[in-house]
Amino acid sequence: xxxxxxxxxxxxxxVFWHPxxxxxxxxxxxxxxxxxxxxxxxxxNMNGASxxxxxxxxxLCPTQALAFKYNKDIDGDKQAGINSGPKETDAEAxxxxxxxxxxxxxxILYDIDGKELKHYKMTSLCRCGASNTLPFCDGxxxxxxxxxx
Amino acid sequence: xxxxxxxxxxxxxxxxxxxxxxxxxxxxxxxxxSGKITKGEQELYICRCGGSSTKPWCDNTHKKIGLAx
Ligand code: SF4
Ligand code: FES
Ligand code: FES
Numbered sequence: 001x002x003x004x005x006x007x008x009x010x011x012x013x014x015v016f017w018h019p020x021x022x023x024x025x026x027x028x029x030x031x032x033x034x035x036x037x038x039x040x041x042x043x044x045n046m047n048g049a050s051x052x053x054x055x056x057x058x059x060l061c062p063t064q065a066l067a068f069k070y071n072k073d074i075d076g077d078k079q080a081g082i083n084s085g086p087k088e089t090d091a092e093a094x095x096x097x098x099x100x101x102x103x104x105x106x107x108i109l110y111d112i113d114g115k116e117l118k119h120y121k122m123t124s125l126c127r128c129g130a131s132n133t134l135p136f137c138d139g140x141x142x143x144x145x146x147x148x149x
Numbered sequence: 150x151x152x153x154x155x156x157x158x159x160x161x162x163x164x165x166x167x168x169x170x171x172x173x174x175x176x177x178x179x180x181x182x183s184g185k186i187t188k189g190e191q192e193l194y195i196c197r198c199g200g201s202s203t204k205p206w207c208d209n210t211h212k213k214i215g216l217a218x
Contacts, residue, residue, distance in 0.1 A: 091161045091177035093193075095205045101171060101195050106160035112167040112218065125163075125171055129199040134218040135165040148196070148204040149182045 010046035015058055015068045016090075017044065022065035032057045064090070064121075098147050100124040100137035111135065168216050170194040170207035181205065 006017045028036040034048035036057065046054070058066045067090060090105035102124050103109070109119040112135075124137040128146035131138045161175025173179070174192045182205070194207040198216035201208045 089161065089176050089178075091175070092180065093161075093163070093173050093177055093195075094180040095182045095195070097182035101205070103163060105177075107173075107177070108160050108162045110162065110164045112165050117165075119163075125165070125195075125197070127195065127197055127199065127205070129197060129214070129216055135171075135197070146199055148199070148201075 006042075006044075008042060008044040008046050009071060010051065010054075011071065012051050013055065013068050013070050014074060015044060015046065015054060015066060018065050018067070020065075021063045023063050025062050027060050027062060028057055028066060031060060095127075095149070096124075097149065099141050100127055165197070165218075166194075168218065169211050170197050 004019045006019070008015045008017070029038060032049055032053060035045050035054055037043055037045065037048075055068055058068045091107050092104045093107075094102045094104070096102055102122060103119065104122050107119060107123075109117045109123065111117050117135075125135050126133075126137040126141070127148055128137075128141040128144060130140045130144050130146070132140060159175065161173060161177040164172045164174070166172055172192070172194055176190050178186055178188045179191060179193060180186050195205050196203075196207045196211070198207075198211035198214045200210040200214045202210065
């Protein structure tokens with residue numbers, strides 16, 4: 001994420017656009033020019049179609065340059081009182097039961113020596129301790145019968 | 150509806166701590182194995198040695214186990 005990112009809302013959902021990820025594949029405006037019109041400013045018109053239509057097309061974006069969130073979820077964050085910092089991020093860390101920790105989205109990953117590790121759209125980090133490719137998961141957790149919430 | 154523009158923050162950082170847990174720090178969504186999600190600024194230490202009794206959290210068991218990486 002960076003400061004060129006934009007967001008647009010119709011009160012129900014918020015659409016996020018990450019220009020650096022946009023490869024101008026044109027999918028969005030061929031599907032829904034009423035909403036995604038690169039000749040207009042702002043180029044996203046959230047009143048141009050129904051929420052369902054917008055969500056459908058956001059999901060078609062091949063590069064994740066487009067993303068969306070329901071505003072009620074965003075408000076939920078506020079109510080929980082955890083919006084002290086900036087809120088927009090696609091970073092997600094997820095625990096797989098009896099398996100690895102899965103990272104998705106914008107993280108910076110550092111190895112034990114402080115060196116930055118390449119991380120892809122999705123990275124699985126070993127939790128069982130037995131992987132042959134530490135710090136990454138290589139599936140060994142299944143062989144050793146690792147259990148963990 | 151008006152267009153709103155915002156600036157966004159630094160990406161969250163994930164550090165593999167030597168012979169210890171995974172630290173995740175910053176703004177991100179965390180989903181536990183039951184599917185429960187917590188969002189916002191947080192700092193978490195995830196067990197990497199397999200031996201914690203408070204999984205997914207580290208409880209320092211790694212010192213006993215002697216995790217080496
Ligand atoms: S579909 Fe995605 S990648 Fe293609 S032009 Fe639209 S935003 Fe950019
Ligand atoms: S969690 Fe998959 S190999 Fe350790
Ligand atoms: S890494 Fe600390 S208890 Fe497992």
